[in-house]
Amino acid sequence: MAGGPATADDRELLERARNGDEAAFRLLVERYEPRVAATVVGMLGPGDDAEDVGQETFIRLYRGLDRYRGDSSLATYVTRIAINLSLTALKKRQTWRSRFVRPADGQHDAPEGSWDPREDRARDEAVLEVRRAIARLSPDHRAVVVLRMIEGYSTRETAAILDIPEGTVMSRLARALQKLEREMEESTHG
Amino acid sequence: MDDRVLLVRYRDGDLTGAETERVSRRLREEPELRARLERLEWLAEGLHRSAAASFEPFFATRVMAALRRRDVTPGEGMYEALRHMFAGVAVACLVVAVGLAVYSAVGGGYGGSVVETMLGLPETTLETALTLGG
Numbered sequence: 001m002a003g004g005p006a007t008a009d010d011r012e013l014l015e016r017a018r019n020g021d022e023a024a025f026r027l028l029v030e031r032y033e034p035r036v037a038a039t040v041v042g043m044l045g046p047g048d049d050a051e052d053v054g055q056e057t058f059i060r061l062y063r064g065l066d067r068y069r070g071d072s073s074l075a076t077y078v079t080r081i082a083i084n085l086s087l088t089a090l091k092k093r094q095t096w097r098s099r100f101v102r103p104a105d106g107q108h109d110a111p112e113g114s115w116d117p118r119e120d121r122a123r124d125e126a127v128l129e130v131r132r133a134i135a136r137l138s139p140d141h142r143a144v145v146v147l148r149m150i151e152g153y154s155t156r157e158t159a160a161i162l163d164i165p166e167g168t169v170m171s172r173l174a175r176a177l178q179k180l181e182r183e184m185e186e187s188t189h190g
Numbered sequence: 191m192d193d194r195v196l197l198v199r200y201r202d203g204d205l206t207g208a209e210t211e212r213v214s215r216r217l218r219e220e221p222e223l224r225a226r227l228e229r230l231e232w233l234a235e236g237l238h239r240s241a242a243a244s245f246e247p248f249f250a251t252r253v254m255a256a257l258r259r260r261d262v263t264p265g266e267g268m269y270e271a272l273r274h275m276f277a278g279v280a281v282a283c284l285v286v287a288v289g290l291a292v293y294s295a296v297g298g299g300y301g302g303s304v305v306e307t308m309l310g311l312p313e314t315t316l317e318t319a320l321t322l323g324g
Contacts, residue, residue: 018264022254025264029250034243041242051252054245058253065264130240149237154204174192181194181229184236 010074018065028074029058035075035151036082042146043086044093045135053089057082072160079151080161083143090139133183141176144169149177193223197230291316 010031016024036057037050044050060081061068068077134142147158148169155173159166199205200213216223 020264022257025257026250026254029253033245033249037244037249038241041245042240046242050242051245051249054249055253055256059256059260059262062257062262062264126236127240130236134237134240145237148198149234150241154202155199170191170195173198174195177194177198177230177233180233180237184233 007073011070014065014068014070014074017062025062028061032058032075032078036078038151039079039082039146040086042134042150043083043139043142044089045131049089049093053082053085056085060085076153076157076161079147079153083147083161087139087143090142094139129184129187133180133187136183137176137179141172141179144172145176145180148173193226194230197223197227198234200227201230201234 010028013024013028017028033054036054040050040053040057044053057078061078064081068074134145137145143162144158147153147161148155153161155166155169159169162169196205196213200210203210205213217227
C-alpha cells in the first residue's frame with residue numbers, strides 16, 4: 001500500500017524542510033498525522049503517552065531529515081519511527097508497572113491504564129472493546145495487528161517495518177487474531 | 191499456513207490464483223471456514239473502526255512549538271549531535287594542551303608547580319624531560 005518511494009510532492013516538502021522551511025515541515029506533519037495517530041494510539045491507547053510519542057515521532061523525523069533518502073515511502077519511514085517509539089514506551093510502561101503495580105493474571109498491559117476517558121473521543125462501546133482487547137496483546141503481537149490489520153500494510157511491508165521475517169509476522173498475526181477473537185467473543189457474550 | 195492468516199491474505203487478495211481458487215472451494219464446502227471468515231470480517235471491521243484518525247486538535251502546532259522549544263535543527267541526527275558535543279570537548283583539550291606546553295616551556299623559571307612542591311618532586315620542564323638520559 002505505501003511501500004513505494006517517496007512521492008514527488010513529499011520530496012519537494014522534504015527538501016524545503018531540510019533548508020529550514022518550517023511551513024513545509026508543518027505540512028508534512030499534517031499530512032502524516034493520521035497515520036502516526038493510527039499507529040501510536042493503536043499501540044498505546046489514546047492519552048498523553050500517545051500524544052508525546054506522536055510528537056517525538058515528528059521531532060525524530062525532523063532531526064533525521066538528512067538520513068531519509070526516499071527509497072521507501074515517507075509513510076513507511078514515519079510509521080517505523082512511530083512503532084519503535086511506541087514499543088519503547090510500552091516497555092517503559094511495563095517496567096513501571098512491574099515495579100509499582102501488582103501484576104494482574106496474564107495481562108501484558110492493563111487496558112484501564114492505557115487511556116484517559118476524557119480524551120477518548122471514541123464513545124462507541126464496541127470500539128472501546130476492540131481497544132481493550134488490543135491492549136491485552138503483548139507489544140510484539142500488538143504491533144503486527146496495528147500494522148497489518150488496522151493500517152493495512154502488507155505482510156512484506158509489516159516485516160520490513162518491524163525488521164522481522166515474514167514468517168514471524170504470519171505466526172504472530174495468527175496468535176494475535178486467535179486471542180482477539182476469543183477476547184471479543186467473551187466480551188460480546190458476557 | 192494457519193487458517194486465520196490464510197483468510198486475512200484471501201481478503202487482501204494477497205494469494206496466488208491457485209491459492210485463491212483453493213480457498214474459495216474450501217469456503218463453499220466447509221461451513222466452519224465460512225464462519226471463521228465471517229468472524230474475521232467482524233473483527234477486521236472492529237479493528238478498522240478502532241483506528242484513531244488524529245490526535246487532539248492543533249497537533250501540528252504543538253509539534254512545531256516543541257521543535258522551537260528544543261531548538262532542533264533539520265537534519266540534526268545523532269552524528270551531528272555527537273559532533274557538536276565533542277567539538278566543545280576538543281577545544282577544551284586543545285586549550286589544556288597549549289597551557290601545559292607553555293607551562294612546561296617556561297615553568298622552570300618559576301620554580302615548579304604546586305603539585306611538584308607538595309610531592310617533593312624534582313622540577314621538570316619540557317627541556318629537562320627531552321634531555322633526560324641524554
